[in-house]
Amino acid sequence: MKKEGVIIQLKNVERHYHIGENIVRAVDRINITVNRGDFVAVMGPSGSGKSTAMYLIGSLDIPTHGHIFLDGYDISVLGESDLAQIRGRNIGFIFQQFNLIPTLTVKENITLPMSLQGISKEVMEERAKKILEKLELTDRAEHYPNQISGGQQQRVAIARALANDPEVILADEPTGNLDSKTGERVMDVLKKLNKEGKTIVMVTHDHDLAYQYADIVYWLKDGKIEKVSKRK
Amino acid sequence: MNYFLFALRNLKRKGIRSWLTLIGIFIGIAAVVSLMSLGDGLKIAVTSQFGIESTEIISVQAGGSSFSAPGSDVVKPLTKSDVRAINELSSVEFAVGRTIETIKLEYNDVVQITSAVSIDEEYEKELYSIMDIDAEFGRLLKPGDSKKVLLGNNFYNADTNGFDKTLTAGKEILVNGESFNVVGILNKKGSFIYDASVMIFDKDLEELAGYGENVDIISIKVHNKDFISKAKEDIEKLLRERRNVDVGSEDFVVSTPESTLSQVNQVLDAIQIFVIIIASISILIGAVGIINTMTTSVLERRREIGIMKSIGARNSQIFLQFFIESGFLGIIGGAVGIIFGTLIGYFGTLTINNFFGATTLPRINFSLIFFSLLGSFVIGSAAGIFPAMKAARQNPIHALREES
Numbered sequence: 001m002k003k004e005g006v007i008i009q010l011k012n013v014e015r016h017y018h019i020g021e022n023i024v025r026a027v028d029r030i031n032i033t034v035n036r037g038d039f040v041a042v043m044g045p046s047g048s049g050k051s052t053a054m055y056l057i058g059s060l061d062i063p064t065h066g067h068i069f070l071d072g073y074d075i076s077v078l079g080e081s082d083l084a085q086i087r088g089r090n091i092g093f094i095f096q097q098f099n100l101i102p103t104l105t106v107k108e109n110i111t112l113p114m115s116l117q118g119i120s121k122e123v124m125e126e127r128a129k130k131i132l133e134k135l136e137l138t139d140r141a142e143h144y145p146n147q148i149s150g151g152q153q154q155r156v157a158i159a160r161a162l163a164n165d166p167e168v169i170l171a172d173e174p175t176g177n178l179d180s181k182t183g184e185r186v187m188d189v190l191k192k193l194n195k196e197g198k199t200i201v202m203v204t205h206d207h208d209l210a211y212q213y214a215d216i217v218y219w220l221k222d223g224k225i226e227k228v229s230k231r232k
Numbered sequence: 233m234n235y236f237l238f239a240l241r242n243l244k245r246k247g248i249r250s251w252l253t254l255i256g257i258f259i260g261i262a263a264v265v266s267l268m269s270l271g272d273g274l275k276i277a278v279t280s281q282f283g284i285e286s287t288e289i290i291s292v293q294a295g296g297s298s299f300s301a302p303g304s305d306v307v308k309p310l311t312k313s314d315v316r317a318i319n320e321l322s323s324v325e326f327a328v329g330r331t332i333e334t335i336k337l338e339y340n341d342v343v344q345i346t347s348a349v350s351i352d353e354e355y356e357k358e359l360y361s362i363m364d365i366d367a368e369f370g371r372l373l374k375p376g377d378s379k380k381v382l383l384g385n386n387f388y389n390a391d392t393n394g395f396d397k398t399l400t401a402g403k404e405i406l407v408n409g410e411s412f413n414v415v416g417i418l419n420k421k422g423s424f425i426y427d428a429s430v431m432i433f434d435k436d437l438e439e440l441a442g443y444g445e446n447v448d449i450i451s452i453k454v455h456n457k458d459f460i461s462k463a464k465e466d467i468e469k470l471l472r473e474r475r476n477v478d479v480g481s482e483d484f485v486v487s488t489p490e491s492t493l494s495q496v497n498q499v500l501d502a503i504q505i506f507v508i509i510i511a512s513i514s515i516l517i518g519a520v521g522i523i524n525t526m527t528t529s530v531l532e533r534r535r536e537i538g539i540m541k542s543i544g545a546r547n548s549q550i551f552l553q554f555f556i557e558s559g560f561l562g563i564i565g566g567a568v569g570i571i572f573g574t575l576i577g578y579f580g581t582l583t584i585n586n587f588f589g590a591t592t593l594p595r596i597n598f599s600l601i602f603f604s605l606l607g608s609f610v611i612g613s614a615a616g617i618f619p620a621m622k623a624a625r626q627n628p629i630h631a632l633r634e635e636s
Contacts, residue, residue, distance in 0.1 A: 055629050093542045104238075
């Protein structure tokens with residue numbers, strides 16, 4: 001099932017922030033290589049730069065130095081419009097706070113990334129139906145985010161991430177706002193997606209979660225990679 | 233992507249704050265729309281009141297301006313000999329002197345003060361044709377009639393004539409205490425000038441009021457209405473000689489239908505300009521309100537903007553989302569304003585009709601509605617340009633990192 005080859009590569013990536021007079025190196029010369037179909041966890045305490053690393057991979061942020069390759073393309077040199085297209089087609093984001101649009105229904109939240117890519121209504125309906133079924137959300141399609149539980153909201157967020165069938169899913173503390181049982185269910189969904197061939201990069205501070213699900217765990221501290229553990 | 237759906241949902245979510253923002257646009261558009269629909273009605277009403285439909289009649293009044301009171305004795309009055317002299321002019325078909333006098337009508341023990349206008353026995357047919365009047369009951373005055381009066385249609389109905397008793401042809405009525413026979417009631421004209429008129433032959437009215445040789449207005453019909461300004465010049469020249477005044481210091485006014493109309497229009501235009509200025513200020517305030525609301529909205533929705541960017545929204549798409557939402561704010565304000573403005577115009581026209589006794593039909597101007605809607609959308613979206621640019625430029629990371 002797994003395709004071969006490198007899909008994400010960070011080469012000597014640095015990201016600096018100016019806070020007053022000081023320069024903070026949120027990410028400091030890191031090198032990460034992710035193969036197609038990998039389940040990668042980025043671990044670290046808060047302030048370690050793990051979220052910044054994820055935003056960089058997700059092309060929401062641009063590195064101060066270094067290069068990031070996605071599927072062979074250097075995304076660190078692309079313009080805003082191209083980056084938006086990559087975020088829309090090649091990457092699916094999942095956030096700790098779910099980040100659904102409150103004024104849209106479950107189904108509209110799922111079709112939103114498709115409509116941003118100008119996909120026709122018929123195709124959107126068809127795809128949304130499949131994704132809703134897959135994540136067992138069909139009976140919640142017309143509900144608004146505030147009408148469903150946290151676990152369901154996170155499943156909607158995963159559904160939205162799958163909307164344009166991206167190869168890479170980036171998850172930022174996906175279980176951080178959920179109790180352990182619903183969290184487990186969400187993780188099982190991610191694991192299943194990984195088995196189907198999606199590349200998953202998950203940021204977490206939860207040691208057990210990282211080791212239970214990920215193939216490779218990168219430990220970050222003060223913006224630097226401290227250690228890399230691979231599943232035997 | 234469906235920007236309109238988005239815009240509507242967001243406006244719904246914002247609720248009362250959106251509505252408050254719209255007051256400026258609402259007032260502005262309501263003012264413009266009601267003014268436009270009232271203005272049309274007002275013009276038609278005023279024009280018909282002055283009997284300006286007949287385009288071949290010139291009228292002459294003594295006084296420095298056409299708005300001075302007829303018969304006011306400060307000015308040197310026009311006389312019947314002026315009328316005769318004007319009648320001699322080659323460009324003039326005929327000229328009729330008319331006098332308006334305040335009189336006392338008494339009927340059914342009720343007294344009313346009103347004005348009566350004299351009818352020249354010699355030109356009665358021509359006068360009727362100028363005024364385009366006919367009798368609904370009885371007949372018009374005809375030569376040889378004495379102590380007879382012709383009344384406008386308003387005097388007929390017992391409910392509205394103020395006498396509490398139907399007044400029709402054949403009845404006796406007291407004019408300044410003297411008994412007159414009502415010879416006829418005129419057809420309803422829809423203009424108070426005719427419907428409230430009391431017409432008496434010149435010799436009878438002179439006997440009652442004693443104005444001697446003086447006349448208040450000379451109505452002149454020209455031979456050829458294409459040469460109406462030539463006729464006007466002839467009359468002015470003649471009267472300057474007769475009254476011994478120089479060009480520029482005339483103590484009389486010769487007005488053609490066009491000049492009367494243009495005076496009326498000047499007044500109406502002044503009112504319109506005033507209302508348009510107020511409307512513009514309201515709309516400007518409305519636009520500032522929209523800028524304010526949208527700017528606040530961008531700050532409040534930074535997170536949403538971040539989410540949109542994370543799922544692939546381009547800056548241009550974020551811009552359009554806010555831009556269209558802002559336009560919608562404008563269009564909603566405009567739509568409410570149009571509804572109110574149209575209602576004001578509609579009922580205002582009905583009120584004008586009641587007041588003047590005119591029969592102007594309230595009109596709903598669809599192109600005005602269309603352009604007002606378009607205009608309010610343009611104002612709204614223009615006000616949204618800067619907030620929308622600000623939204624598009626949001627850094628998604630900052631937006632996403634804020635705790636919700």
